[in-house]
Amino acid sequence: MRIVFMGTPDFAVPCLKALKDSGHEIITVVTQPDRPKGRGHRLTPPPVKKAALEAGLRVWQPEKIKTPECVAELRQLSPDIIVVVAFGQLLSKEILEIPRYGCINVHASLLPKYRGAAPIHWAVINGESETGVTIMQMDVGLDTGDMILMGRVPVAPEDTTGTVHDKLAEMGAELLAKAINRIESGKAERVPQDNTSSSYAPLLTKEIEKIDWTRSSVEIFNLVRGLNPWPGAYTQLGDKILKIWGTQACTIDRIPGPIPEFSGHQPGEVLGIIPEVGFAVATGNGCLAVTDLQLQGNRRMKAADFVHGHNITKGVFLD
Template identity: 55%
Template structure:
């Protein structure tokens, strides 16, 4: 089939590669414009653009996909299907209506749960035991279209946003290729979503990582894992940002206030929360390297009774 692929970050790269590997003709790769990064403001390519150039595929980077010029370009390419994976812009109806087989999305959740921008992180933070990938037909709503295929994956107790992202990127790519074959053969079954079961995962921002120690330790531990590697969970220590990378829940009922350091051990720092305590095992002070608590405590003194936040 003639495919236009739309995607931007690393999550989408696997899918693009698998489409090419399966023998489909990718007539265009659409991704977000290059962005300035770092102190020098150097323009960097999106990961999908890098992969597309390596595969010798034509790349298009519209500022807005609803621009008439870009819509005409899509029409001129005459795609049989448009595949979307973490693209970053909402497609207007004018584009959704172009390909005869429609626009197909790779979504990293078990829809209708966790529609929206950050389903991977939300599943971990909310304590889900499983998640997965849904291949769906796109409509004008936000992840509301009919489902074609869905596959589950277990969430391990030490899962991070990064590790789950990588697993779902691989799973999503394989499932998408399977869905394209079914669409081509006319055997794909469309299953409407149950809107009454829908939940949403809003876009990530740095403020989400600001730890509220009045929350239970079990929730904070999941937040730390879910927001690893970005935007990361953090608090304040003596006015400096302190990122927490790894922790575990410790049963604790002492009468300390949330955020108060109740124990300083050789290889951990124990902080009181709204319920139980959080045993910090890996952390990073502003401007410093990421360290185990053992390494950190050798160079920085933290005393019992200090309050974080």
């Protein structure tokens, strides 16, 4: 089949490689324009562009894919199918109707759960015990199209959004290759989504990323791992932002030595230093041990090392 591939971040790269290896013809790779990145604000190509150029594929980087000029270009390419994997732009009805097999999307959730922009983050933040990938026939709605294939992966307590992301990226590539072959042979079954069971995974905001220490220990634990390795959960230590990258439950089996007493303390209060671990902070229903962090302007480090050179003693408040 003649395929137009639309994708941008690391998540889409395994899918692009799987299609390249499948023997189908990738006529164009559409990705977002290069963007300024890092302290120097240097223009940086998206991961999909790098992978496409390494594979010798044509790359197209329109600012807005829905313009009449872009629609005309897609019509001229005459693809059999358009594959979309975390592209970052919505497709118009005109575009959806161009390929004879339509457009399919590799979505990182068990649809209809977690439609939207950040499905992996929210699955971890909400403490889901499993998530997965759905190959979906696209329609004009937001992740509402018929499902073609689905795969599931467990989410362990030690998983972060980063580890789940990597598992789902590889699974998505495997499922995509199968789906393309089934579509070409006319054997792809399409199952409508149950809209009554849908949920939404919105974009992350600074308000969501800020730790509310009045929440339960489990909720904060899940927020921290759900925002690791990007964009990071944060709190305030004095006048500086303190990103929290890792936490542990304050339980005898997880922490060596005595557990700080948390009754009678206010949420956000540092309860004490835990040798070889970090420090304990009072939450809305107990305490949580901070194990990995990063102070504004500094590198990421173990909390056990951080406490030796910073004012993080008992009674200090994180806000």
